Amino acid sequence: MNTTAFCHCVHTTRDTLRYYEQVHLLVPKRASNHYRQYDAADQQTFQLIRQLQQAGLALSEIKQVLALRQRAVTPSCHDDTLRFTQRKATEFRHQAIFFQQLASLTEQLAVALEHDDALKFQQLLARLGGLMINLIHAGIRFLLELTTIGLFLIIGLRASDWQRIAILLILLLLILFWSRYMAPLSASRLSSYWRLFVECLLFGNTIVLTYNQLNPTWAGIYAVIAIINTACEHLMTNSSY
Numbered sequence: 001m002n003t004t005a006f007c008h009c010v011h012t013t014r015d016t017l018r019y020y021e022q023v024h025l026l027v028p029k030r031a032s033n034h035y036r037q038y039d040a041a042d043q044q045t046f047q048l049i050r051q052l053q054q055a056g057l058a059l060s061e062i063k064q065v066l067a068l069r070q071r072a073v074t075p076s077c078h079d080d081t082l083r084f085t086q087r088k089a090t091e092f093r094h095q096a097i098f099f100q101q102l103a104s105l106t107e108q109l110a111v112a113l114e115h116d117d118a119l120k121f122q123q124l125l126a127r128l129g130g131l132m133i134n135l136i137h138a139g140i141r142f143l144l145e146l147t148t149i150g151l152f153l154i155i156g157l158r159a160s161d162w163q164r165i166a167i168l169l170i171l172l173l174l175i176l177f178w179s180r181y182m183a184p185l186s187a188s189r190l191s192s193y194w195r196l197f198v199e200c201l202l203f204g205n206t207i208v209l210t211y212n213q214l215n216p217t218w219a220g221i222y223a224v225i226a227i228i229n230t231a232c233e234h235l236m237t238n239s240s241y
Helices: 003-010 014-022 040-054 059-070 075-114 118-158 161-181 192-213 216-239
Strands: none
Touching (some): 003 014, 003 040, 118 161, 118 216
């Protein structure tokens, strides 16, 4: 079927299909006149993409699932699938805990309102605010980590050949170390005190390199965000024990 018929069949838009094709999620065959032609297999793939999106997977993760789906069943494919499934299961467990806490708080808020318990209502609002603060903090931490990677890449691209190789190699090792020993969902995560040491070392060196190699203003803004975020991270971690 052509694009118009396929859009009507799966209840989507041309822009969505074009984007899926651009990111190689759903690439239809081309007819002799070069028009896109979709078949039943494309329809199944589209439905799978939508189901995985509803399950909370990002498009990059869905792309991994589709790639694994097309691979032959080998020990390597089995191991990759197992690692992916275990990682997503851990993420979903953390999300479930958060939403269970949120549901419990909202139910208690409703009860407090029904009984006109102003003090209880204020206490529950404070707890709800704490959950939201944790969520916002996690988002800022993620952006800080991405910014750190971006600054290292910019510094590396501006360096000489051997320095560029050294910086990019260090960045690769840092990403591998961070994902194994620093990430919140990692089973091998370091203790709070060792994480604080690593963060001070990494963020401190990033500030110095940014100041010397790029822009003092960037370094100042980065330093303020890194210091505040790191302090909040460890204050909240220690207060939860």
